[in-house]
Amino acid sequence: MATRSTVSNQFSMTVQSTIMNSLDTTGKVTTASLTGEIIDETITQGVEEDQISRAWEEVDIAISSGGTVDIDIRDMAGRDIGAGLGKDALGQDVLFEEIVGLVIKNANADGVAGVLEINPVLPSPAWGVLPLYTARNAVGGGIKAGGVRAWFEPHAQAFDVAGSAKIRLGAVGGDVIASVYVFGRHDDEASSESSSSNSSSSSSSVSSSSSTP
Numbered sequence: 001m002a003t004r005s006t007v008s009n010q011f012s013m014t015v016q017s018t019i020m021n022s023l024d025t026t027g028k029v030t031t032a033s034l035t036g037e038i039i040d041e042t043i044t045q046g047v048e049e050d051q052i053s054r055a056w057e058e059v060d061i062a063i064s065s066g067g068t069v070d071i072d073i074r075d076m077a078g079r080d081i082g083a084g085l086g087k088d089a090l091g092q093d094v095l096f097e098e099i100v101g102l103v104i105k106n107a108n109a110d111g112v113a114g115v116l117e118i119n120p121v122l123p124s125p126a127w128g129v130l131p132l133y134t135a136r137n138a139v140g141g142g143i144k145a146g147g148v149r150a151w152f153e154p155h156a157q158a159f160d161v162a163g164s165a166k167i168r169l170g171a172v173g174g175d176v177i178a179s180v181y182v183f184g185r186h187d188d189e190a191s192s193e194s195s196s197s198n199s200s201s202s203s204s205s206v207s208s209s210s211s212t213p
Helices: 190-202
Strands: 002-006 009-022 029-045 054-063 068-072 098-106 115-118 148-152 166-172 176-185 208-212
Touching (some): 002 054, 054 068
Antiparallel strands (some): 009 029, 054 176, 115 166
16 A cells, blocks of 8 residues: 655745836936745645645646636546546546645747636636636736746645536637646545544555655
8 A cells, every 4th residue: 555645845936126226417326126035835745734745737738729628626537647537647546625736827938829818717617716717818817928827825724625626728819838737635634634544554564655746
């Protein structure tokens, strides 16, 4: 029996800029540095606060202009990243009961016209966390080439996933290559995770673990 786990989980986002003002009369330059550490979290293995137990990614999702792709973020039903339908990179079944991190990127090269939309029409059943028109091109909110939308909730209860929960990605104005990254917990109750872990360890004198990239 094997126990899947996650290791080396680091989430970080830092912004930095320097603004400058140069006086026309004297040439004197004044500067101010702006720095913000938006995210700096080391996440351990598990299903409690500041922990994740599952990770999944799908890159190079091809969406034709005017087309859509649905992704069920609970179990990735119907999605094959190369290890089988609904499997993670290790070929194991995917299950998320809580989402800690979700990143959606328009991976088009710079200058490619296709714009990525999120939930241009709600799929069924939709994941309630992301509403209709989460990213909509018609009002300037679509995700252009290189653009990213991200959600991050590491503490206490993260974003809940109750049953089938789909998000819909669409392409407008051209074809889109999208990438989706999901990090979360396969169980939203630590007691059941602990019970499962204890059961696994007592049934075998040798244990092994795998690391999800």
